[in-house]
Amino acid sequence: MTKETLNNKIHYLNYCGLPWNILMIDSFGDFGPCCDKVLGNMSEYENISSIWNGEDLVSLRKGLVGGNVSKMCSDCVYLKQMIRKEYASPEEIKDIWGGLRPNPPDKICKRGPKVITVDFTSKCNLRCIMCKGDGLERINNREMDIETIEELSSLFFSGLESLIVGGGGELFCHSNYHFILDSIIKNRPKISSINTNGTVSLSFDEWGKCVEAFDVVMFSIDALNEKTYEKIRGKNHFSQIFRNIDILRKMKKRKGFRFGFNFVIMDTNVEEMYDFTVKAVEKWGASQINFMHVHGHNHYSVCKNGDLSNKYNEEMKKIHRYSKTKNEIIFTLPGFIQ
Numbered sequence: 001m002t003k004e005t006l007n008n009k010i011h012y013l014n015y016c017g018l019p020w021n022i023l024m025i026d027s028f029g030d031f032g033p034c035c036d037k038v039l040g041n042m043s044e045y046e047n048i049s050s051i052w053n054g055e056d057l058v059s060l061r062k063g064l065v066g067g068n069v070s071k072m073c074s075d076c077v078y079l080k081q082m083i084r085k086e087y088a089s090p091e092e093i094k095d096i097w098g099g100l101r102p103n104p105p106d107k108i109c110k111r112g113p114k115v116i117t118v119d120f121t122s123k124c125n126l127r128c129i130m131c132k133g134d135g136l137e138r139i140n141n142r143e144m145d146i147e148t149i150e151e152l153s154s155l156f157f158s159g160l161e162s163l164i165v166g167g168g169g170e171l172f173c174h175s176n177y178h179f180i181l182d183s184i185i186k187n188r189p190k191i192s193s194i195n196t197n198g199t200v201s202l203s204f205d206e207w208g209k210c211v212e213a214f215d216v217v218m219f220s221i222d223a224l225n226e227k228t229y230e231k232i233r234g235k236n237h238f239s240q241i242f243r244n245i246d247i248l249r250k251m252k253k254r255k256g257f258r259f260g261f262n263f264v265i266m267d268t269n270v271e272e273m274y275d276f277t278v279k280a281v282e283k284w285g286a287s288q289i290n291f292m293h294v295h296g297h298n299h300y301s302v303c304k305n306g307d308l309s310n311k312y313n314e315e316m317k318k319i320h321r322y323s324k325t326k327n328e329i330i331f332t333l334p335g336f337i338q
């Protein structure tokens, strides 16, 4: 093996672990290893193992390991950003991929995905400004049908390390969301979590089911104040969201249950990041905060001029410092912008 090939190999091995760890399934039954990337459809396969070890995913992994990267991966903004930086340090890798490290394809593929994310519906009552491109076209009236929900949960969820509901669409806009909650409760993965916009009014009993189905409930609000929220999410829903949170906080919960907030970083809200973090923890009672860059187009496009990246980095530094004083809180923080 030449030095160049070896470098390439290490290079790509370092940069993307998703096809070894994650399977994303949308309401069409389309699957892929990351957001907005479709490799195939569930209906073409017999079960999870045939998807996981099927040609589509295996050739994607081989491409990453061998340096012969597929078009899908070479178009990926994350991978492009990383390539410019040459080798990433272990800390950067941890920041970027949450510590997921790929192993040689043939060995690890046998154990199946660690994480499955499922969009049970593409329906949504909101039209947030960053949820666009492929995503928005897909916000239609598509719902996963009962048979597929049943098959998916009984075949895939039991024994799974982590299930994430809500990569796109809003679960509580699915006309059979009770059935989905029951299916998750029946086939409990080790850890399950949901992203929700929190704007659909749920009763005490419905939250009771959510608490049984999920270990983590993440509310996506992306803003410290109501004006910013409205700019991003179209209408001010703060009072409804906090009514839901109040109910949730009163529920009896299993040990380890967490709720928290998602925040997608954009020019609209970049200056609120730190104050949002403090308020979310100290006032709103969050035990987890996830910050995310915008994907689906160049995720740095929202902070590309020097001024904004300075603001972003300043906010991130403050959040990093604050997070060190709050060991009990989980923070998911993306890297600094260079």
Ligand SMILES: C[S@@+](CC[C@H](N)C(=O)[O-])C[C@H]1O[C@@H](n2cnc3c(N)ncnc32)[C@H](O)[C@@H]1O
Pocket (backbone or CB within 6 Å): 124, 130, 131, 132, 166, 167, 168, 169, 170, 171, 195, 196, 197, 219, 220, 222, 262, 263, 264, 292, 293, 294, 295, 296
């Ligand atoms: C697409 S939403 C689906 C679940 C639910 N409707 C919600 O808003 O939480 C899942 C998460 O992705 C975030 N999101 C939306 N558009 C995004 C984008 N272009 N880039 C990164 N995250 C995005 C949302 O803010 C939310 O936290």
Ligand code: SF4
Pocket (backbone or CB within 6 Å): 124, 125, 126, 127, 128, 131, 168, 169, 170, 197, 220
């Ligand atoms: S609430 Fe969620 S799915 Fe709906 S438009 Fe906003 S980010 Fe997208």
